[in-house]
Amino acid sequence: MKGLLHSLFILAPIWSFSQSKTSVDSMSFHFEFNSHEINFQNKHNSETRTKLSKLKNQSLILRAYTDSIGTREYNIKLAQARLEATKKFLDKxxxxxxxxKTEVAIGEDLSQKSDAEKRRVDILVSPGSKTNPGELIAKKKRTFELNVPIQLKIQFVYGRDEVLKSSYEDIQFLIETLKDDPTLHVVLAGHVCCGTDGKNLSGMRADRIKQILVMEGNISGSRINAVGFGNKKPLFVEDSEEHRQANRRVEATFYKK
Incomplete structure (x- = not known):
């Protein structure tokens, strides 16, 4: 079937998918095992409270996580309880x-963090939040052809599946494209460079993007197939850092059944 050319304006909400180190616009409340109580004897929580007290009239993004212990259903409920505890603290x-602006109970954190680091609620200040929280910013057009892979500008923390905030435009492109045409499906293909992929980092990165599309984009997981190819499909011979960087990528292929 001949591919059809699609185009659309990317309407990118002002959010961040980063889960990187704590800063004035990225804070976290950490929790004890199997708990949703915020304990301010925890140094991280005390620092977060201090930072919050210095902020005014801001729009926040909340994301709640758990460690790798327990079933998916239980972890979603625990993440939701941690989310509610954080909201009650802010209201009080x-x-x-x-x-x-955005709140989501993600459940298990699939990153390489320790279990103690995974038990948290991230609190991010939405860039531009002093404007209308629902405001969308029009971005440049993006095109694709059915059954033809396109390379996404999605970046990760080195050696991990943690998505950097610079990736939000192409993640939103995926969300808007799939919402614009409910008959579309997508394959997300993760690729790495340099040696074997024994930990399946390529697959973990593709699955992380799928998780974001499902949890924050409300896209059905049945429309998304996440796969990892390791370093089996390089674009270039890895004879320079530029070529190695190009080989570390996530590709999207849209198709219809």
Whole structure:
């Protein structure tokens, strides 16, 4: 079947998919095992409270995680309880100071963090949040052809499946494309460079993108196939850092059944 050319404006909400180190616009509440109580004897939580007290009239993004222990259903419920505890804290101690732009109980954190680091709620300040929280910014057009892979500008923390905030435009491109045409399906193919992929990092990265599309884009997981190819399909001979970087990628192929 001949591919059809599609195009659309990417409407990228001002959010961040980064889960990187804590900063003034990225904070976290950490939790004890199997708990959703916020303990301020924890140094991280005390630092986060101090940072929150210095912010005013901001729109926040909340993402709740658990460790790798327990069933998926249980971890979703625990993440939701941690999310609610965080919202109650904000309402009690900072009334009318923050608005919640996006909140999601993700459950198990699939990254390479320790279990202690995974038990948390990330609190991110939405860039541009002093404007209308629902405001969308029009981005440049992006085209694709059915059954033809396109390379996504999605970047990760080195050696991990943690998505960097610079990737939000292409992640939103995937969400908007799939929402625009409910008959579309997509294959997300992860690739790495340099040696074997014994930990299946390529597959973990593809699956991380799928998780974001499902949890934050409300796209049905049945429409997304995430696969990892390791270093079996390089674009270039790895004779320079530029070529190695190009080989580390995620590709998307849209198709219809």
């Amino acid at each position: 101690w900072y009334p009318n100071q923050f608005s919640i």
